[in-house]
Amino acid sequence: MLQSVPQTLVSLPVEQVGSPEAGPQISLLAGSVMLLMFDVDTRVWSAGRLEPACGPALAPLAALRLQREDGGTRLLFAFRRPAQMQTLSLFAGRVGQSVEVALDPVDDFSPTEPERLLAGLTPAAQVSLMTTFLETWPSIFRMRTSRRFVALLHRLVRASAPVEPPLVRAVARLDAATALIEGGLPMGCDAIGTLYCVSPDGMRRISGAPRYGAPGARGLRRFYLALETAGIGADTFIVLTGPNWFAVRRIEMPGDLASLTRWWRSLGKPDPVLREHAVALASSGAPAAQAAAVEMQLQCPLPPRALSGGPHLPSADIDLALATDRGMLVGGWLRDPLGMVTGIDLLAGDAALPLGAVQHTFSGIVGKGDDATAVTGFCALVAADVAVPMLQPRFGVALKSGERHVLVPPPQPVDVAERRSRALKAIPPQFLTGDAIARCLAPALAAIHGELMATQGAPRVVTLGTRLKAPRVSIVVPLYRVLDFLRVQVGAFAADGFVREACEIIYVLDSPEQADGLEHLLRGLHLLYDLPLVLVVMARNAGFAAASNAGAREARGDVVAQVNSDVIPTAAGWLSPLLAALEGEEFGAVGPKLLFDDGSLQHAGMYFAPGPRGQWLNHHFHKGMPRHYPPATVARNVPAVTGACLLMRRTLFEEVGGFTEDYVIGDYEDSDLCLKVRAKGFEVGYVPQAELYHLERRSMSVNADHARGAASAYNAWLHAQRWGDVMATLMTPDAALSASGQLEAECAA
The missing domain is CATH 3.90.550.10 (Spore Coat Polysaccharide Biosynthesis Protein SpsA; Chain A)
Incomplete structure (x- = not known):
């Protein structure tokens, strides 16, 4: 299991903190939130405790146990500043032994130093410290808007990063407030759990799931996400977290971002998977971003692709692919005289989703006159989380030999009334059985018709x-x-x-x-x-x-x-x-x-x-x-x-x-x-x-x-x-x- 991300971790000697005999140290996390840090020279296997010598227990109270590289343990306790002077007993795992800490709330406490928090910690402990400061403690103590805590978190992130952190770049403008961001995953990481944007002035969790490209020549994967650009400056970091790892990236934000269409055209021979990612991210954004996704697909259509195998090999075509929030309604035809085809799949990123699960077939003819050929028509509903509208999704015809041939339909209609009209033509009326309607047509048609009715303006x-x-x-x-x-x-x-x-x-x-x-x-x-x-x-x-x-x-x-x-x-x-x-x-x-x-x-x-x-x-x-x-x-x-x-x-x-x-x-x-x-x-x-x-x-x-x-x-x-x-x-x-x-x-x- 991946334990850490080497380029994000620091190694400071424990002497910079002071010897274990220096005793507990108290500092400020936020305006009313205190941090008590205590280093123990041995491994502590049980959670430490911090209790008042008399009176009610501290509440809320959060504790964190971190392992040091020298075999010792660092104990951290966060709690609200008490209203009056208190004596606290710190139990560090040794039976019957405790350390007494006198706390006078009127004392002038220094801000917490991130370097002291990180010094001498093992890589796994640094991961635990970072995720606690990003996720757990800000929620418990409501510190997300605390200027003192945000400044501390920013310094902690910067101290955890290499001198020159890897960059994530804004590559295109989705709308006036959102950009398409491209970055690289750390080596050995396949997916991101959570992303955070941290600047000297604020922190926020980045909503929306990132999309991932195929592994490159060195096995590295690119990721793409939509990011609100408000508050992004030269000293802003993106923190990537996952199971037992985190990574820090610095943002590069050009002043004049290209439109989605112009960026796509600049790529030369772009990856169709990347196109799908960009469309998906834009389609989940504001109306302007959704319009940008449609514009890119209409101005830069993919060449339609069918499979033509002549008299003996398989032939196939997709002419209908309507993305709805109930799934994708797919229609086309297949001719497989020798039974070489194992199935047709919707290609969504790295996934291949079979059409056969919910499919209705019927007899059909393509061509005219002497060129007329009998084929099998089909209509399928694929339960897929596909961007709406995705005008040209890709499909794959899988053969028994292991080969896969890609099919690309012509651009699908954008106007919702035309989309409904196309859905009504998915299955010829003479083949519209109750089962075909219930399983294939009805869910998609109801979604499209509902979309049409929802867009009605006032008469x-x-x-x-x-x-x-x-x-x-x-x-x-x-x-x-x-x-x-x-x-x-x-x-x-x-x-x-x-x-x-x-x-x-x-x-x-x-x-x-x-x-x-x-x-x-x-x-x-x-x-x-x-x-x-x-x-x-x-x-x-x-x-x-x-x-x-x-x-x-x-x-x-x-x-x-x-x-x-x-x-x-x-x-x-x-x-x-x-x-x-x-x-x-x-x-x-x-x-x-x-x-x-x-x-x-x-x-x-x-x-x-x-x-x-x-x-x-x-x-x-x-x-x-x-x-x-x-x-x-x-x-x-x-x-x-x-x-x-x-x-x-x-x-x-x-x-x-x-x-x-x-x-x-x-x-x-x-x-x-x-x-x-x-x-x-x-x-x-x-x-x-x-x-x-x-x-x-x-x-x-x-x-x-x-x-x-x-x-x-x-x-x-x-x-x-x-x-x-x-x-x-x-x-x-x-x-x-x-x-x-x-x-x-x-x-x-």
């Missing part, structure tokens, strides 16, 4: 006309790109006397790049119909749930009516039967009959049923049947209603938290909301007396992520994780057939 609100002070209903209409039906919808609202007199209309734009054009259009419609309108512009695309919730937060009405932009009333008065159904306390949410543009049924309430793979899916009662199909003309309890047109009392909407926002893009939020309403003890009702057209999915058709089906499959899985047992209970034959007559009676009344 902008534009009011056109004079708003009603106390509207009965707030009609909330989310918009996403497709505005084709807006003129028709506003015209239908304007032609409805109840809407004009008792409702406010709130449009929520979830594609903010259209804000100017939409505002211009709405101003024209406002002038044309003399109809007040409210426009809420989201800061960025956030999805149906977030947009609908933003509109509801702006609402003033007693009832919130969530209405899709492609829903058009067939006639005026559509709100009256819906509001009548909400008058009682039985129903928490209601929805109308919705029709396709050809007059056939689109929605008469929703129910749940297992799909082809056993997953719970949402279905519409009587979809495609004629408009006046008799079962669809009956008001009744239903398991859920669609969010295309859904009414709730605003107080209940707020009580259940509105639409749940962790569904991706737009699917299953409506049934989730209905099930939350049911969990509060309310029923959900279908009201066929209200009829509207629903041009289904017209607003979704331009969203490629949804059209591919991945978002819908993920949302169905998430929905089932939360409500599977409830849906199973609702859809038992008895429950499904027990349609309530209460709603029908209320609507008839």
Whole structure:
């Protein structure tokens, strides 16, 4: 075991301290903290004791036993200055023998001399002394901010160091307050336990784990860390500590530090492991440092690398590598006709983390036409502590021969919405099994979607006309790109006397790049119909749930009516039967009959049923049947209603938290909301007396992520994780057939 670091230790003759017969020596550690030092000429095997001759024990009291090179022992005791004169008995390990020490607190005590502390100590004792002064005693006696103690510690560190201590250098600026530091580990040391920064004016423990480079030609390893530059001067030291060793380094801090990108470019042929270390350190810092990490990766991308083995040898490629706080989502393909590959690993520093632990495979084809080749696609989630964002992590294809081929993906997207879009394409929809979603896709997608939702800015609100002070209903209409039906919808609202007199209309734009054009259009419609309108512009695309919730937060009405932009009333008065159904306390949410543009049924309430793979899916009662199909003309309890047109009392909407926002893009939020309403003890009702057209999915058709089906499959899985047992209970034959007559009676009344 490594016992010491030779270049940091000193060897002073014990005569500089004085002979053991000189007796105990008392000095000052800090303003109110005393140090008693006593040298014994023999080895002391048990802890020494320091006790008052009378009165209460010293508290706090700390003791340290240090071995000297001449075989003797140095005993150190730290304690607070007593309020009055005391006689202390020092027991140094000899049975029945003690030394009496008279302590008068008014005496003028000299500062502790670090050279006297170090003189004649063995290397192991010097390590013990240094770690005690760095870690233990400053905490016990709260001396970290004591100027006297800090000055003593700085002198102790300087006395422990060689005349010319090795340097650690600031090599790049991470942000205005932080630099990237490079230094060398002592010979034979593999890792640092703790680092301290010690200057004449202060001491602090350096937070954050250092990163380590590969051993050099002489076996020495470099380390890298992020260091706050405040208070760093020419006389500042970095103290490295580890098991049974410590080392002292002096800091070199150039006045004009290079940016992270400029430093990286200056290295010529840089080590990719070092690149990962630098990115990791910067990514854990302030926003400016995180931006520097992204800038370096984008300005200095690594050349993408794939493995091409021709018709017989292995071929592989990685095209997806999204780092999240739940692990790295990895996607690619492999062709191994002769079975030479033992696995693919994520290379993180010195570690190789296998992809196989959480992996889903599927059949695929690369190339086109005559060049098309069958391959095995894969998606894996690697539980790795990887910097976010690490845009180009490295991977290794391990062969049975012992060879390893490195794969590097192209730079991964930085924008969180694009990252979510790429995650949704990780597995083709036809291969998205429940197991694949649960084990591979869901953890990473949830993390990315959560990051997207957390970065939402505040929406902008534009009011056109004079708003009603106390509207009965707030009609909330989310918009996403497709505005084709807006003129028709506003015209239908304007032609409805109840809407004009008792409702406010709130449009929520979830594609903010259209804000100017939409505002211009709405101003024209406002002038044309003399109809007040409210426009809420989201800061960025956030999805149906977030947009609908933003509109509801702006609402003033007693009832919130969530209405899709492609829903058009067939006639005026559509709100009256819906509001009548909400008058009682039985129903928490209601929805109308919705029709396709050809007059056939689109929605008469929703129910749940297992799909082809056993997953719970949402279905519409009587979809495609004629408009006046008799079962669809009956008001009744239903398991859920669609969010295309859904009414709730605003107080209940707020009580259940509105639409749940962790569904991706737009699917299953409506049934989730209905099930939350049911969990509060309310029923959900279908009201066929209200009829509207629903041009289904017209607003979704331009969203490629949804059209591919991945978002819908993920949302169905998430929905089932939360409500599977409830849906199973609702859809038992008895429950499904027990349609309530209460709603029908209320609507008839």
